[in-house]
Amino acid sequence: MSKKKVVHYINQFFAGIGGEEKADHEPEVREGVVGPGIGINAALGDDAEIVATVICGDTYFNEHMEDAEAAVLEMIEKYDPDLFIAGPAFNAGRYGVAAGAVTKAVGEKLGIPAVTAMYVENPGADMFKADAYIVNTGDSAATMGEAIPALTSLALKLLKGEEIGTPDEDNYMARGVRVNYFADDRGSKRAVDMLVKKLKGEEYETEYPMPAFDRVDPNPPVEDMTKAKIALVTSGGIVPKGNPDRIESSSASKYGKYDISGFDKLSEADHETAHGGHDPVYANEDPNRVLPVDVLRDLEKEGAIGELHQYFYSTVGNGTAVASAKKYAEEFAKELVEAGVDAVITTST
Amino acid sequence: MCTIVPISLTVGANRIVPTIAIPHPLGNPNLDPVEEKALRRKLVEKALEALSTDVDGQEVFEAV
Numbered sequence: 001m002s003k004k005k006v007v008h009y010i011n012q013f014f015a016g017i018g019g020e021e022k023a024d025h026e027p028e029v030r031e032g033v034v035g036p037g038i039g040i041n042a043a044l045g046d047d048a049e050i051v052a053t054v055i056c057g058d059t060y061f062n063e064h065m066e067d068a069e070a071a072v073l074e075m076i077e078k079y080d081p082d083l084f085i086a087g088p089a090f091n092a093g094r095y096g097v098a099a100g101a102v103t104k105a106v107g108e109k110l111g112i113p114a115v116t117a118m119y120v121e122n123p124g125a126d127m128f129k130a131d132a133y134i135v136n137t138g139d140s141a142a143t144m145g146e147a148i149p150a151l152t153s154l155a156l157k158l159l160k161g162e163e164i165g166t167p168d169e170d171n172y173m174a175r176g177v178r179v180n181y182f183a184d185d186r187g188s189k190r191a192v193d194m195l196v197k198k199l200k201g202e203e204y205e206t207e208y209p210m211p212a213f214d215r216v217d218p219n220p221p222v223e224d225m226t227k228a229k230i231a232l233v234t235s236g237g238i239v240p241k242g243n244p245d246r247i248e249s250s251s252a253s254k255y256g257k258y259d260i261s262g263f264d265k266l267s268e269a270d271h272e273t274a275h276g277g278h279d280p281v282y283a284n285e286d287p288n289r290v291l292p293v294d295v296l297r298d299l300e301k302e303g304a305i306g307e308l309h310q311y312f313y314s315t316v317g318n319g320t321a322v323a324s325a326k327k328y329a330e331e332f333a334k335e336l337v338e339a340g341v342d343a344v345i346t347t348s349t
Numbered sequence: 350m351c352t353i354v355p356i357s358l359t360v361g362a363n364r365i366v367p368t369i370a371i372p373h374p375l376g377n378p379n380l381d382p383v384e385e386k387a388l389r390r391k392l393v394e395k396a397l398e399a400l401s402t403d404v405d406g407q408e409v410f411e412a413v
Contacts, residue, residue, distance in 0.1 A: 023371075059371050062353050094371070097353065123356045218363035218404045225401050236374070282373040289376030294386065295393045305397065343400040345393070348351040349371050 004048040004159055007076045008037045009086040009102050011095045015055040020279040023094070025057030027068055029075040036144060040085060043152035048159060052079050054102075058094035059278065061101075068098075069105050076102075077110060083159045084110070088117035088147040089124060091139040091319050093277070096124025103132040113158035117151040120173065121322055129173040133158065136171050139319070228342040231309035233332075235317030235325070235348045236283065236290035237275030238266070247316055249276025255315035255328040257335075260308075265294030277318030278349055290347055309341050317348055350374060350396055358407060364399040365409045368392060388413070 012018055012025040014035040033041050034053040041050045054075050061068040076084060084106040086099035096118040106114040108131075117135035118125055125134055135154050137147040150171050157164055167174040183190065190207070197204040222228045239247055245256045263270070266287035273283035273290060288294045296308045313332045317325070336344060350366045351357045352374050357365045368374035375389045395412035402408070 063370055065355075093356070094353070097356065123353075123359060127355060127359045215361045215406075216363065218406070221401045221403050223401075225397055228400075230397075230400075278372045280372070282376065282378050285378070286376060288386075288389065289373040289378075292375045292389050292393050295375075295390045298390070299393070299397075304394075345350060345396050345400075347368075347374055348357075349374055 004082040023059035061098040084114040086116035096122035100124035100128030227306040232312040237316035252316040
């Protein structure tokens with residue numbers, strides 16, 4: 001009996017094409033396995049094999065999402081596969097978004113089992129977990145050894161049409177699907193049992209975790225921009241030349257507060273980017289491309305805004321934990337309010 | 350101001366201005382410096398417009 005056919009999707013880095021400098025690589029397809037596909041193929045065993053690998057640059061995909069998705073889908077469809085696997089993307093944001101988007105599209109448009117894998121904080125996770133099976137992985141490729149068995153395990157279950165267990169049982173991100181079942185004990189007993197455990201300080205497991213609503217109501221608009229004090233905040237990692245505070249190029253453990261009072265614009269001579277998640281050459285050549293000081297100074301001189309705040313706040317968004325980003329913002333937001341800032345322009349890459 | 354708008358929407362940003370590209374959100378190295386600055390100004394002006402606009406939940410303000 002012939003093996004089932006699998007098509008695998010990876011990015012330019014895992015394909016060995018290159019790093020950031022090749023992130024604009026257009027979609028292409030290669031016969032057989034590439035990169036991590038080797039390990040995945042081995043784990044699939046006799047049941048299935050990867051017949052083709054579709055490769056696309058992370059920046060290309062994210063900057064041309066519709067076209068890239070269509071092109072990738074066409075490449076996948078040609079192989080008439082029985083199963084589709086994307087990634088693992090770990091904490092690489094653009095990769096996770098691409099992997100999630102393609103996995104969702106394959107499931108919906110080609111109607112075949114599709115699965116991907118990434119770290120829980122990957123932006124692609126929140127975006128696509130409701131629409132695609134996403135297996136949990138660690139936050140870096142160092143965990144590839146654990147990721148592959150987890151990914152192929154769920155992939156094979158989907159391929160064989162086996163019953164998929166709960167997110168905990170099969171190690172995938174909860175999709176918000178509620179499944180009815182008959183419990184042994186009635187609800188009132190389960191509720192009292194849980195309460196007794198809680199009162200005794202014992203461990204208990206909620207039957208319904210409350211969703212994390214992280215929405216903020218928009219603030220009312222600025223009434224008179226000509227009188228407003230505007231501040232700049234960036235996750236694009238713009239820092240004074242030499243990165244004096246040593247903000248990390250990934251997983252930033254801190255943010256910086258920098259004085260721009262003497263500057264009419266930023267330049268290669270005085271500023272640089274610390275961001276390690278994309279090709280830094282353009283931001284280093286002209287930091288105004290990430291932190292638009294030049295334009296805001298002009299607008300300040302022309303009276304279009306009241307004032308450009310003398311400090312800007314900067315960190316590197318690349319792979320930085322959501323909890324960290326939140327903590328930094330809570331801290332410096334207080335300073336912004338105390339300084340009488342009326343509105344903030346945040347820039348990200 | 351960000352390039353990958355779906356990410357900003359997912360994390361809940363209220364006022365979003367799409368920008369040019371990941372490595373140069375407020376610029377375009379293919380343009381000459383004067384044109385590039387004009388482009389940057391157009392994007393920033395759209396951001397100021399967004400800040401001056403009443404929004405309900407989330408709104409994307411396209412500049413280019």
